[in-house]
Amino acid sequence: MPEAVHYRVSMLRPHSHLFEVEATFPAGPDVLDAVLPVWTPGSYLVREFARQVQDMSASGPGGEPLAVQRVDKRAWRVQAKGRAVTLRYRVYANELTVRTSHLDGSHGYFNGATLFLYTEATRGLEHLVTLEAPADWKAFAALERRGEAFVAQDYDELVDSPFEVGPHTPLTFTAAGVPHEVVVWGDAVPDEARLCSDLQRICEAQARMYGGLPMRRYLFLLYLTDKGRGGLEHKASTSLLFPRAGLQNSRGWEDLLTLAAHEYFHLWNIKRVKPRALVPFDYAQENYTSLLWAFEGGTSYYDNVFVLRAGLMSDSRYLTRLGETLSALHATPGRKTQTLAEASLVSWVKHYRPDEHSPNSAISYYLKGEVVAALLDLELRRATDNARGLDDLMRLLWQRYGDESGVPEEGVEAAASEVAGKDLGAFFDRAVRSTEELDYSVFSHVGLEVRFRPRESSSDKGGSPPPRVKGEPKPKGWLGVTTKGSATIATVLDGSPAQEAGLYVDDELVALDGWRLDAAGLLSRTEDKSPGDTVRLTVFRRDRLVEVPVTLGQKPADAVWLARVDKPTDAQKAAYQAWLGAPWEEPG
Incomplete structure (x- = not known):
């Protein structure tokens, strides 16, 4: 049986944010080129993970030092002369996203693409990972265990299996006969039993569609933070980033469930069935x-x-x-x-x-x-x-x-x-x-x-009909910008009155018709005007005070909702129920 690639990852100094890694490659070619991915599957951006690697050194099978040369942005070369080679290096990890890695006094999280050097010659071999962590920390990954080592059948499986290490107690449930774990970092889930029950129902609904699950166990890694939302799919696990405050209301809980359902569905759609x-x-x-x-x-x-x-x-x-x-x-x-x-x-x-x-x-x-x-x-x-x-x-x-x-x-x-x-x-x-x-x-x-209407406010996401009012609603004025901070233009929409008048991104809004305003005031005061009205906007542009006259347009009808037809046929009602699994109900 061919030898495996061995990694040892140490996180005994977590406050440094530095993972200490040893990568040992079996004897092979005379020249060993060890490289790091520039991206991680599921996130289609070149992230240049090698920029966080430092302190590279190399040694032979007897511990003898070997010269190591950086040859480009992602590769290190060692004159191995057919010998096994161990590379030692450190990786800075202080970015808590589902695509990167993070180490501090509370935990260690890493995606393999950010930490594990590989060679094309050994990419198809087994890859074994052992960990050194504080005494009360436990390790979680979707990989199988062999003694103290986590085992990946090849480098692709290793990169597709993120690790979470910390003082966690996992939640567990079984769906479609397959054991599932949920590991939570950052804060406690308000209702752990409900979370497991809801996830179980979603997992089993997906299993029913496909006639079973394609893996032997599954791991949810849930990171509750002050802000941010996202997920990254893996072949037997997922990493989920979610704002902890969102779990305090029904809409936020629903958003977490849809995020988990999204990443779980990737078990089939892109992890196995892929372009x-x-x-x-x-x-x-x-x-x-x-x-x-x-x-x-x-x-x-x-x-x-x-x-x-x-x-x-x-x-x-x-x-x-x-x-x-x-x-x-x-x-x-x-x-x-x-x-x-x-x-x-x-x-x-x-x-x-x-x-x-x-x-x-x-x-x-x-x-x-x-x-x-x-x-x-x-x-x-x-x-x-x-x-x-x-x-x-x-x-x-x-x-x-x-x-x-x-x-x-x-x-x-x-x-x-x-x-x-x-x-x-x-x-x-x-x-x-x-x-x-x-x-x-x-x-x-x-x-x-499908029906369209103007938005009622900046927080109006559409999806529902307009409020009932007597008579025809008055057309609202429209500027055509989005803002950031207190009142700085973030985007000028193409074809908008703001673009035609010459307002620019990063213009700091100061006043409308001579009266001070902020972002909320900008929206309400322009909507109080009528299409065709001209307003004077005073802005700071690169620290110079500039006045820009703008002729307002009509607020677009870009809020959409799905309305039930007035007189549905029996065929439409049956098709609706077949689609959504619920009987047709007449609108109230």
């Missing part, structure tokens, strides 16, 4: 695919669906959340500039590197992908008289590509047409390969229609 462009992972550079909309946006569609199917969300609440997603899409001018396929392809330089102009030039493949997945589900149901839907497409992809051979770029469209029993090229041309507005007429199949 062929990611097979195998190239850790040295970007891996391009136009299919991220299907794997991330499609998963975003299912995260709400599975909370609904688990009985933890009502169908009316689901429609509200889908309406909020539609509202976010229509508040983004970039949907008219960037196609969904391009958004997937260039995620490396657009989605993960947003700037003040991003709302005008780009669209999120998560956001629009979720809407397109919903439309595709309904399109499949309409084409097959409700006999098949998106579930059938996902199961077909699982059957065909669950061996991790990879889905070709045209594979999702081809499989969807197969499920529909007809060519869906026109649907994909419009929804994925063009910047045309999406065709929402398919909602009529389930007795719904």
Whole structure:
């Protein structure tokens, strides 16, 4: 049996934020090039993890020192002359995100891509990890144990298995016959029993769709922080970052469940059924695919669906959340500039590197992908008289590509047409390969229609009808900016009155018509005006006081909600129930 690669990770000085690592590579080539990934799967951005590596040294099998040379941003070279080589180095870890690593007096968390050097020659060997940690700390990872060592069958499995080490007591439950653990850092969950029960129901709902689970155990790592939200999927685990204050209300709890459902669904959709462009992972550079909309946006569609199917969300609440997603899409001018396929392809330089102009030039493949997945589900149901839907497409992809051979770029469209029993090229041309507005007429199949209205306030996310008022509402003035801080312009929306008048990002708003204002006042006072009115905005621009006259436009109707048709047919009611699993209820 070939020798394994061995790592020892020490965190005995946690206040330094430095993981101390030993990596021992078995005897092999005369020249050993040890490298670190520049990105981690699931997060499509080159993050240059090697920038945090320091104090590199090398030795031979007898402990004799060997010269080590830095050859580029991610590689170290040793003249091994066929001998085993041990590299010793330290990695600075003080960034608590699901994609990076963090070490302090409370715990140690690390993603393998940030810590573990590898060689192409040994990438397919077993990789063993042992840990040195404070006496009361315990280690958690989805990897199997062999004595004191965690065992990965190859480097890809190692990178796909984050570690959490600390004084934690895990929560446990069983779903679909598979043991699950939940490890929480940062604060206590208000209701641990409820969390386990809710997660169990979501996991079992997903297992029912696929006919079982694809792993022997699963690990949820939950990080409760003061701010931030995100998740990163792995083959038998996930890392979730969530604001602790959100767990104090029903909306926040619902958001946590949808986040967990999203990452869990990735067990199938991208961890095993994945774009062929990611097979195998190239850790040295970007891996391009136009299919991220299907794997991330499609998963975003299912995260709400599975909370609904688990009985933890009502169908009316689901429609509200889908309406909020539609509202976010229509508040983004970039949907008219960037196609969904391009958004997937260039995620490396657009989605993960947003700037003040991003709302005008780009669209999120998560956001629009979720809407397109919903439309595709309904399109499949309409084409097959409700006999098949998106579930059938996902199961077909699982059957065909669950061996991790990879889905070709045209594979999702081809499989969807197969499920529909007809060519869906026109649907994909419009929804994925063009910047045309999406065709929402398919909602009529389930007795719904998409409606638009102006937003009532800056906190209005859409998803619900406008409040009932007597008479026609007065049109509201519109400036077309978003703000940050107290009253600084963060984005000037494309085609807005603000852009036409010459307001700029980073202009600090001081007064409107000579009266001081802040961000809240800006919105209310412009909305009190009528479209066509001219206002005088006083701003600080690079410390110079500037006055800019702006002729206001009409506030756009970009808040969206899904309304039930007035006289649904029996077929529409049946299709609605088949889609959401709930009987049609007449609007009150």
